[in-house]
Amino acid sequence: MPKNNLFVRLGISKKPFFIIFVLLIDTFIWFFINLVIISKTLETNENSLLAWSIYLIAIVGSSLLSAHASTWRKRFDFIYIWLFLGIVSSFLLSFLTPNIPLEFLLSIIFFSGVAFGLGMPATLAYFAEYTAFENRGRISGIIFLATNLGIILFALLLGPNLTIDSIVAVLWRGAGLIIIVLLRPTEEVGELRKTISFRSILSNRAFILFLIPWFMFCLIDRFHQQIFLNDNPNLVTLSRLAEPVVGTISALVGGILSDWIGRKKVIVFGFVALGLAYAVLGFASGVAFFQYFYIIVDAVAWGIFLVSFLLVLWGDLSSTIGGEEKYYAVGSVPFFIAYLMQYLVKPYIKNVPAEVSFSFASLFLFIAVLPLIFAPETLPEKKIQERQLKKYVEEAKKAVAKGEHA
Numbered sequence: 370m371p372k373n374n375l376f377v378r379l380g381i382s383k384k385p386f387f388i389i390f391v392l393l394i395d396t397f398i399w400f401f402i403n404l405v406i407i408s409k410t411l412e413t414n415e416n417s418l419l420a421w422s423i424y425l426i427a428i429v430g431s432s433l434l435s436a437h438a439s440t441w442r443k444r445f446d447f448i449y450i451w452l453f454l455g456i457v458s459s460f461l462l463s464f465l466t467p468n469i470p471l472e473f474l475l476s477i478i479f480f481s482g483v484a485f486g487l488g489m490p491a492t493l494a495y496f497a498e499y500t501a502f503e504n505r506g507r508i509s510g511i512i513f514l515a516t517n518l519g520i521i522l523f524a525l526l527l528g529p530n531l532t533i534d535s536i537v538a539v540l541w542r543g544a545g546l547i548i549i550v551l552l553r554p555t556e557e558v559g560e561l562r563k564t565i566s567f568r569s570i571l572s573n574r575a576f577i578l579f580l581i582p583w584f585m586f587c588l589i590d591r592f593h594q595q596i597f598l599n600d601n602p603n604l605v606t607l608s609r610l611a612e613p614v615v616g617t618i619s620a621l622v623g624g625i626l627s628d629w630i631g632r633k634k635v636i637v638f639g640f641v642a643l644g645l646a647y648a649v650l651g652f653a654s655g656v657a658f659f660q661y662f663y664i665i666v667d668a669v670a671w672g673i674f675l676v677s678f679l680l681v682l683w684g685d686l687s688s689t690i691g692g693e694e695k696y697y698a699v700g701s702v703p704f705f706i707a708y709l710m711q712y713l714v715k716p717y718i719k720n721v722p723a724e725v726s727f728s729f730a731s732l733f734l735f736i737a738v739l740p741l742i743f744a745p746e747t748l749p750e751k752k753i754q755e756r757q758l759k760k761y762v763e764e765a766k767k768a769v770a771k772g773e774h775a
Contacts, residue, residue, distance in 0.1 A: 379508055385499040388554050390512065392492050395545030397516045399455060400485055402523060402538040403462065406531050410465040418712055420478045425709045427482025429702055436490035436698035444491050445554050451488025452546040458484035459538035465531060494693035497684030502748055503628055509680040510624025517617040565692035570699055576686055578744035582640065582737035583678045587707030589730050595711060595718045596726050604660060612668040619672025631746045632677060637738055639673040642666050644734035651728030685747035
């Protein structure tokens with residue numbers, strides 16, 4: 370195999386890479402399509418808050434339960450069932466209409482949430498087991514790059530007809546299942562995986578030191594996005610255009626940098642930059658330049674944090690002790706709880722002064738950095754030194770080669 374082979378550089382075999390690539394991208398894009406369908410359905414529904422609550426609680430609950438249950442059997446038996454349930458749930462979304470009875474609406478919404486959350490811990494655990502420390506960031510960046518490009522494409526394709534959108538979701542999820550079956554995944558590592566308790570995870574100092582700032586960021590950002598974009602269609606349009614592009618680039622660059630200089634430095638940079646953006650808005654929330662600056666910085670932070678907190682960190686922390694499913698299940702809770710809080714606080718947003726709110730947000734984001742100071746670097750120092758040494762050796766070889774040609 371040639372030294373410049375992509376899979377050699379990524380430190381992963383071709384087959385596991387394609388399985389991870391297909392599983393995660395198929396799932397993330399499928400989740401986006403479902404969100405679009407559900408959002409359009411609930412847009413004018415008087416029970417939208419109740420429906421959103423049930424949907425997000427179903428995701429979190431099924432994820433935590435499956436993280437416990439998935440260790441009882443072979444992982445891909447579980448994942449196959451999960452992929453099939455995704456096809457069924459997407460088909461059921463085609464029955465969502467403005468006049469659907471409440472009990473049917475809530476049942477379909479609940480099933481859709483379960484169909485997403487049920488297999489995510491097992492899928493992410495497979496990702497953690499087959500990616501090495503030193504390449505986990507860049508592989509995550511590549512996955513989010515492909516995912517965001519796919520989301521942009523589907524955002525252009527999806528239309529007002531929710532039935533057609535649900536058919537698209539069925540076909541997309543079905544294609545993912547077919548590809549995974551054809552790839553015939555093996556579980557040499559998975560069959561030997563360890564079982565640990567949720568209590569031991571929540572008593573893990575390193576895990577808590579990363580979870581707290583992640584939780585604070587999710588809550589603060591979701592809340593202040595509502596304030597920032599409230600009744601301002603121009604900012605909403607700009608945000609929807611800029612965030613996918615900037616976030617995609619940020620996810621890729623952030624993933625690469627986290628493999629080179631470590632996870633902590635990249636995450637701290639995201640928090641400090643976003644804290645400064647909020648501080649500026651606290652003084653001049655109506656100035657267009659600072660509004661654009663915030664949109665860009667927020668997109669950069671989301672790109673960094675999605676890679677770090679959804680894929681990389683929990684895999685790092687669980688790689689040596691096991692329990693990957695549970696680490697990922699608990700680590701994803703802040704993301705969905707923040708979504709729920711976004712809908713709970715939405716009716717009260719108009720009563721909050723923007724300048725005061727942004728100033729407090731800046732303060733809390735800087736406070737969120739404090740746990741990160743005490744958190745350990747999850748990328749082993751040896752890996753960082755090896756990369757630096759390799760870089761110096763390559764530069765030395767180039768210098769010698771130039772001297773010989775001179």
